[in-house]
Amino acid sequence: MKRAETVLFASSGLDRAAGMRRDDGALTSALDAGAGVLPLWRGKPMVTGVAEGAAPGDGAVTLAFRPMGHPVLAKAAEAPVFLGLGADEEPLFACDISGWVPPEVDEDQVGGFVDASLQHHPSEDATGAAFAELRRIMTHLSPREAELAATARGLLEWHRTHLFCARCGARSDLAEAGWQRACPACGARHFPRTDPVVIMLITDGERVLLGRSPGWPDRMYSLLAGFIEPGETVEGAVRREVFEEAGIEVGAVGYLSSQPWPFPASLMLGCRGVAISDRITVDREELEDARWVTRSDLLEVFAGRHPDIAPARRGAIAHFLLEHWLSDRLD
Structure with a gap:
């Protein structure tokens, strides 16, 4: 991209x-x-x-x-x-x-x-x-x-x-100008944590899959996202998360862009995936709702005229990817 x-x-x-x-x-x-x-x-x-x-x-x-x-x-x-x-x-x-x-x-x-x-x-x-x-x-x-x-x-x-050593439990010290913590008791060195998260632009022709989590502001919808698990590829995480949360099977997956998201420590890996099924089954423990949204409806969402959907937070990678999909600039 x-x-x-x-x-x-x-x-x-x-x-x-x-x-x-x-x-x-x-x-x-x-x-x-x-x-x-x-x-x-x-x-x-x-x-x-x-x-x-x-x-x-x-x-x-x-x-x-x-x-x-x-x-x-x-x-x-x-x-x-x-x-x-x-x-x-x-x-x-x-x-x-x-x-x-x-x-x-x-x-x-x-x-x-x-x-x-x-x-x-x-x-x-x-x-x-x-x-x-x-x-x-x-x-x-x-x-x-x-x-x-x-x-x-x-x-x-x-x-x-992360004030305490994960190896022995002793209070650790700031080191390397803040880019490490050093344990004075056992000598262990600890490094800043970053959690990889996949966030997915899942499309089915002229439709895109959006969802909302419980507790979000009224009407706000965004792209589906989830943490990558140990031993899992980016592509595997995309397919697993979409199927677990919305019951949609995903075929081809490609990388688009990434965004550091320090709330508290994520690296958002923006991906595009092509749906190979379209029947939504929502996991209510993960999502409040999920739906297919057409390109024309998304235009109304971004214009603030859609009656049921408000866009993802401006500045977040979800907004960025949807905006570029809408304008056909995912090249």
Whole structure:
């Protein structure tokens, strides 16, 4: 697929500078000299350009990097993780400040499928910077900042959930500028986790298979998806997941595009599959509904005029693949 890397969070050319991860001196010097550190609170990056109760303006949202020693970083859980080099070759970092407790938090929103809440650190009153859910703002970030934010969120979430050695249970230490954890007790090394997930554009002529999961926003439908199991190929996972969830048999399978999806640690592998049966049998433990949607009906969905179906979240690979299928650009 020629446009594969135009999907959100895809490579923007970020220089991850892996060779610097072991150069503690260079990284410390960069931080001492005021290198930018992106604060994240419970996975939400600090940004400017988002107002309470308002939709972000196109191109108006930017990541709010701050130097070490800034009050917003006072509750950092561990040392900053190194993200890579910015446009001017400056080192960039990220830090988890979830130890900070905002004065008011709507726990029903934070971490939910639709989190419109903002958290404001008192040190940022003059700037208007706030912590915003990445899925809310992701399409309003530049490609480079979207990649930086996704990297920061995925890496810090892995550290938050992997503080202890899986071999011996001892508390592990951040290592390699955040790209490893090292166990001081048994010497084991642990690396950031990525879970491969297949997401499938299953077609039957001029129809595409859509489904919805329980708990999704009203009317929202998307492509079917599922985790790849141990010992399974991508093609095998596509066929198994579609048959298990919707009872549809799939023949030829091909790869289209991929997307890092740090919610919390997936790599979405976008595939196309050709259905060889069309009778839907929904697994109610997995899906609330599944249906065939014609190309003309999908046009109505994307135009916001369909009475029963709303499209997948803008910015997600499902929206990307459906949009390209609709415009006949899956080449």
